Every structure is written in structure tokens, then in C-alpha cells.
Amino acid sequence: MKFIDSHAHLQDPRLHAQLPDLLERSSAAGIDAIVCCGCRESDWEAVAELSLNHSSIIPFFGLHPWYLNELSDQWSENLKGYLTRFPSAGVGEIGVDGKSEAASPEVQAELFSMQLEIASDLGRPVSIHCLKSWQQLLYCLEADSLEKPRFMIHAFSGAPEMVKTLSAMGAYFSFGAALTFNNAKRARTALVKVPADRLLFETDSPDMLPAGKSGEMNEPAFMTETVSAAARILGESADTLAERVYENSRTFFGLKNE
Numbered sequence: 001m002k003f004i005d006s007h008a009h010l011q012d013p014r015l016h017a018q019l020p021d022l023l024e025r026s027s028a029a030g031i032d033a034i035v036c037c038g039c040r041e042s043d044w045e046a047v048a049e050l051s052l053n054h055s056s057i058i059p060f061f062g063l064h065p066w067y068l069n070e071l072s073d074q075w076s077e078n079l080k081g082y083l084t085r086f087p088s089a090g091v092g093e094i095g096v097d098g099k100s101e102a103a104s105p106e107v108q109a110e111l112f113s114m115q116l117e118i119a120s121d122l123g124r125p126v127s128i129h130c131l132k133s134w135q136q137l138l139y140c141l142e143a144d145s146l147e148k149p150r151f152m153i154h155a156f157s158g159a160p161e162m163v164k165t166l167s168a169m170g171a172y173f174s175f176g177a178a179l180t181f182n183n184a185k186r187a188r189t190a191l192v193k194v195p196a197d198r199l200l201f202e203t204d205s206p207d208m209l210p211a212g213k214s215g216e217m218n219e220p221a222f223m224t225e226t227v228s229a230a231a232r233i234l235g236e237s238a239d240t241l242a243e244r245v246y247e248n249s250r251t252f253f254g255l256k257n258e
Contacts, residue, residue, distance in 0.1 A: 001030050001224075001227075001238070001239055001242040001243070001246075002030050002031075002032045002242070002243075002246050003029075003030050003031050003032060003201065003223055003224070003227065003242060003245075003246060003249075004031070004032055004033045004034075004035070004200075004246060004249035004250070004253065004255075005026075005031055005033070005034040005035060005201070005202055005203050005205070005220040005223050006035050006127075006152065006154070006174045006200040006201060006202040006249055006252070006253075007035055007037055007092075007093070007127055007152075007154045007155070007174055007176075007202035007203070007204055008034050008035060008036055008037070008202065008203055008204060008205040008220055009036065009037060009039070009204070009205060009206065009207075010022075010034065010036045010050055010057065010205065011036060011038065011043050011046035011047050011050060012205075012206050014206050014217060015205070015206050015217065015219075022219050022220070022221070023054060023056070025219065025221040026056075026219065026220040026221045027056070028221070029220070029221035029223070029224055030224070031056070031220045031221060031223065032056065032246070033056050033057070033058055033249075033253075033255070034056055034057050034058065034220050035057075035058045035060055035090070035127070035202075035253065036050055036051065036057050036058065036059055036060065037060040037062065037092045037093040037127055037154075038059070038060060038061045038062060038092075038093070039062065039063070039064035039066070039067055039093050040063060040064060040067035040070050040071070041063070041070070041071060041072060041075055041078055042070065044061045044078070044079075044082055047059045047060070047061060048061075048082060048085070048086065051086060051089075058088060058089070058090070058253060059082075059086050059088075059089045059090075060089060060090040060091060060092040060093070060127055061079055061082045061083065061086075061089060061090075061091065061092075062079070062091050062092040062093050062094040062115060062126075062127070063075065063079075063094060063111060063115060064093045064094065064095070064129060065094075065095055065096055065097040065100045065102065065103065065108045065112070065129065066097065066100050066102050067102060068100075068102045068103035068107060068108065068111055069102040069103060070102075071111075076114065076118070079091075079115070079118060080118060080122075083118070083122055083124060088254070089124065090119070090124045090125040090126060090127060090253070091115055091116075091118060091119040091124050091125070091126045091127070091149070092125075092126055092127025092128065092129075092154070093127050093128075093129050093154065094111075094112055094115045094116075094126065094127070094128060094129065095112060095128045095129030095130050095133075095137070096108045096109060096112055096129075096130055096133040096136045096137055096140070097129060097130070097131045097132070097133055098131060098132030098133040098136075099131060099132055105133070105136055108133075108136070109136055109139065109140055112140050113140050113143060113146065116140065116141075116146060116148070116149060116151075117146060119149040119151075120146060120147050120148065120149040123149070124149060124150075125149065125150040125151065125152070125252055125253060125254065126149050126150065126151040126152070127151075127152055127154050127174075128151055128152065128153050128154060129154055129155075130153060130157075130158065131157065134158050134159075134162060138165070141169055142169075148169065148170060150170070150172075150252060151170070151171060151172070152171065152172035152173065152174050152200055152252060153166065153171055153172070153173055153174065154174050154202060154204070155174065155175070155176050155178070155202065155204055155208065156173045156174060156175055156187070156190060157178075157186070157187065158190065159186070159190070160186070160189045160190040160192075160193050162190075163190055163193040163194055164193070167194075167195055167198060171198065172198045172199070172200050172248070172252050173190070173194045173198055173199060173200065174200040174201065174202045175187060175191055175199070175200070175201055175202070175226065175230065176201070176202045176203055176204050176208045176226055177203065177204075177208045177209060177210040177211070177218065177222070177225065177226050178208065179191060179226055179229040179230050179233065180210040180211040180212070180225050180226060180229040181211045182211075188233050191230060191233055191234065192233065192234065196244060197244075197248055197251075198248065199244070199245050199248055200245060200248055200249055200252065201223055201226050201227055201230070201245055201249075202223070202226075203218050203219065203220050203222055203223050203226070204218065205217070205218045205219050205220055205222075206218050206219065209222070210222050210225040210226060210229075211225075212225075213225070227241060227242050227245070
């Protein structure tokens with residue numbers, strides 16, 4: 001089986017010491033590529049360096065709603081600069097968060113929409129964070145002036161009913177280790193409703209450790225645990241599911257013709 005980890009944060013300082021071994025374990029587990037998402041200007045260069053040093057790492061650059069109080073006056077130009085420098089890069093992790101205290105909902109929506117517009121102009125895929133702010137997300141995505149870029153909802157945590165609404169807008173849905181927990185009824189119910197060609201998997205490394213794994217940090221090699229759990233929920237073989245989602249991932253990240 002081959003996999004693409006659709007959302008991780010390998011630039012996290014907690015992973016620095018073990019990164020060579022982590023990437024070796026990922027490769028042994030069948031992880032073909034890892035999408036490494038920047039969250040603030042201060043970590044974009046680390047994401048860039050990882051991509052330059054490791055061909056399996058796909059860089060994404062964005063402003064996460066938790067860190068909007070850290071952006072510079074030149075953030076837009078800086079973001080466009082990184083995206084120009086890396087033609088295969090996407091925009092993310094960006095979004096809206098009802099619990100974030102870094103910026104008001106209005107400022108979050110404005111900066112989220114601006115980043116969506118940059119992604120749309122450059123034809124780049126987007127990785128979206130949304131927590132307790134689903135109506136705000138829909139408002140931004142439904143803006144008449146925006147030609148929506150290709151987008152995925154990372155670590156989808158919305159109500160199962162949201163799947164239909166977002167699917168109609170072109171969304172992909174990425175699920176992580178929450179599926180490995182028996183009490184994650186909302187995520188499991190939502191998973192079943194996702195169209196077969198819109199499903200992705202992720203680890204969100206180094207966070208979201210799967211059930212039954214000891215230690216403090218998650219890593220891409222553990223994505224096999226999520227795929228196995230999803231296969232049981234969906235009532236199909238892990239091999240069949242992995243093959244389909246691998247092709248979904250290649251389509252979403254623009255890897256089909258490589």
C-alpha cells in the first residue's frame with residue numbers, strides 16, 4: 001500500500017532531532033509523500049528547507065488563525081514569494097477558529113479570504129482549518145467575488161450534515177487519528193457520508209496520536225492506523241481504500257501527471 005499524508009507539521013521543533021529516523025520509518029510504512037504545512041511567517045523558511053532537502057515533502061505556506069497576531073505588514077508579498085519559489089506548493093494551514101483569541105472573527109475572515117484569493121489566482125490547493133466556526137467558513141467560501149481554489153478541510157470535525165454542503169462546493173475531506181478512537185462518533189458518522197473521490201487521510205504530526213500508540217508525538221508512519229480504522233468503519237479492505245485515497249490525494253495535490 002502507498003499513502004500520501006495530506007497534512008503534517010514536520011517543521012515543528014519537537015521533531016528536529018528525530019526527523020531522519022522519522023522519514024525512514026515513513027518510507028518503510030509506504031508513505032510516498034508528506035504535505036508539510038506552515039502556520040506563520042516565522043516557520044515558512046523551515047518548511048521551505050525541508051522541501052528542498054527531502055523530495056517526499058510537499059510544502060504548504062499559510063497563516064493559521066491561531067497566529068494572526070504575529071503577521072508582518074509584508075505577509076501577502078512574502079506568501080506570494082514562497083508560492084512563486086515553489087511551484088508545487090499549496091496554501092495552508094489557513095482558516096477560521098471560533099476559539100482563537102489571536103484575532104477577531106472579522107479579521108480571521110478577512111485574512112482567510114485574502115489567502116483563498118491568492119491560492120485561486122495562482123491555481124494552488126488549500127488546506128483549511130475550521131473549528132467551531134462553520135458558518136463563518138461557509139460565508140467566506142460562498143463569497144461571490146471568489147473563484148474557489150481546490151480545497152480540503154483538514155482533520156474534519158464538522159457535523160455529518162456539513163459534508164453534503166461542502167461537497168457541493170468542491171471540498172475534499174481529510175481525516176486523521178480521531179477515527180481510531182471508538183468514542184469519535186461524529187467523525188465516524190461524517191466519514192461514511194464523504195463521497196468516495198473526496199476522501200483524504202492525514203496525521204497532523206506531531207499531534208493527534210492514534211489510539212493505542214504510546215509516547216508523546218505522532219508521525220506519518222502511523223497513518224496506517226487511521227487507514228485501517230477507516231476501512232473497518234466503511235466495511236471495505238484497507239488495501240482497496242488505500243489505493244482509492246492515494247489516487248484522490250494525487251489528484252488533489254496535482255501529482256497525477258508526474
